[in-house]
Amino acid sequence: MNILVTGGAGFIGSNFIHYLLGDGLHDHIINFDKLTYAGNLANLADVADDSSYTFIKGDIADKTAVEAAINDYHVDAIVNFAAESHVDRSILDPDAFVRSNYVGVSTLLDAVKTFKVDKFVQISTDEVYGSSRPGEQFSETADLNPSSPYSATKAGADLLVLAYFKTYGLNVNITRSANNYGKLQFPEKLIPLMVTNGILGKPLPVYGDGTNVRDWLNVADNCRAIDAVLRRGQAGEIYNIAAHNYAKNIQIVKKVINHLNISKSQIEYVADRPANDLLYSIDDAKIRHELGWQPRVDFDxxxxxxxxWYVNHEQWWRPLLGKVKNR
Ligand SMILES: NC(=O)c1ccc[n+]([C@@H]2O[C@H](COP(=O)([O-])OP(=O)(O)OC[C@H]3O[C@@H](n4cnc5c(N)ncnc54)[C@H](O)[C@@H]3O)[C@@H](O)[C@H]2O)c1
Incomplete structure (x- = not known):
């Protein structure tokens, strides 16, 4: 297959491209990425010369550029990771989120229809369901109840994807995963922020009292799940991807502190993010039963x-520090 991976220079997208290039199936991967602050070609430096890999700098909201990429490379499938992904930035500048996360998806879907692309996978998030009550797990049929401009644009895009399935019969899927962790994540997100600040002797900022709970999914497990959906997902279906590794933010921060052997006094409690969801919790029985996927990586x-990885790859994250907001 010729697979267009949009947003492939970011955290999950670059891990996914490495996964595809290593799976022995000899697909051709076209990475289409705008290279925002979060897009980093260093993530893919080791595959830049691979004959199965092509990079195109482009914006998913640019119809001409999207159509040229699909046409020039005879694209069979699109996996859309491209998005503005940081909730804090969405509170400061929602417009950029509407353009990339909603208008961009609309542009991609139109091109899928025009060029009869066989498969479109939209990478969405558990945040579209909003906060769970203790013990409550949202399945794929739960109402959408997003709290931030980020999750609202992702929810809007999900509805657009489903409308293209119902109206035009496109072969689409949506994945909604839990919080990913792993290598190559921009050092503004919780774990790389804590590790890099920890190493630099800077404060470790924790929102509110640090009791917000997230479910932590290893990015390698997410890549296997997305691949299963790409190849075997049923048209029009949504798949939740969970790990059931629930941890309070403060517990994650303490894990980093213990691992780095630094002082707890580096923790700095800061005013909570507005509308910060207390708990994300999703039911992923569907992907486990229908596609036979389950996470493999032990949480600890x-x-x-x-x-x-961050300790040993200082040369990767040091050049990025100037782009991190509120550092
Ligand atoms: N990181 C998580 O924990 C998580 C969890 C669930 C879902 N997601 C979703 O997964 C996807 C990838 O997340 P991530 O953490 O890798 O994000 P990221 O911010 O690390 O990467 C996003 C990538 O998209 C590119 N991009 C942004 N706007 C673009 C545009 N208009 N056109 C082309 N490229 C553009 C950026 O340059 C960057 O390379 C996002 O859609 C996000 O909503 C992420």
């Missing part, structure tokens, strides 16, 4: 490996 081992 995965977190330790991830912290070690």
């Amino acid at each position: 081992a995965g977190i330790d490996q991830t912290i070690d």
Whole structure:
């Protein structure tokens, strides 16, 4: 297959491209990325010369550029990771989120229809369901109840994807995953922020009292799940992807502190993010039963490996520090 991976220079997209290039199936991967602050070609430096890999700098909201990429490379499938992804930035500048996360998806869907692309996978998030009550897990049929401009644009895009399935019969899927952790994540997100600040002797900012709970999914497990959906997902279906590794933010921060052997006094409690959801919790029985996927990475081992990766790749994150907001 010729697979167009949009947003492939970001965290999950670059991990997914490495996964595809290593799976022995000899697909051709076209990475289409705008290279925003979060897009980093260093993530793919090791595959830049691979004959199965092509990079195109482009914006998914640019109809001409999207159509040229699909036409020139005879694209069979699109996996859309491209998005503005940071909730804090969406509170400061929602417009950029509407353009990339909603208008961009509309542009991609139109091109899928025009060029009869066989498959479109939209990478969405558990945040579209909003906060769970304790013990409550949202399945794929739950109402959408997003709290931030980020999750609202993702929810809007999901509805657009489903409308293109119902109206035009496009072969689409949506994945809604839990919080990912792993290598190559921009050092503004919780784990790389804590590790890099920890190493630099800077404060470790924790929102509110640090009791917001997230479900932590290793990015490698997410890549396997997305691949299963790409190849075997049923048309029009949504798949939740969870790990059931629930941890309070403060517990993650303490894991980093213990691993780096630094002082707890580096923790700095800061005013909570507006409308910060207390708990994300999703039911992923569908992908487990229908596609036979389940996470493989042990949580504690995965977190330790991830912290070690940032410790050992200072040359990767140091050049990015100037782009991190509120540092
Ligand atoms: N990181 C998570 O924990 C998580 C969890 C669930 C879902 N998601 C979703 O997964 C996807 C990838 O997330 P991530 O953490 O890798 O994000 P990221 O911010 O690391 O990467 C996003 C990538 O998209 C590119 N991009 C942004 N706007 C673009 C545009 N208009 N056209 C082309 N490229 C554009 C950026 O340059 C960057 O390379 C996003 O859609 C996000 O909503 C992420």
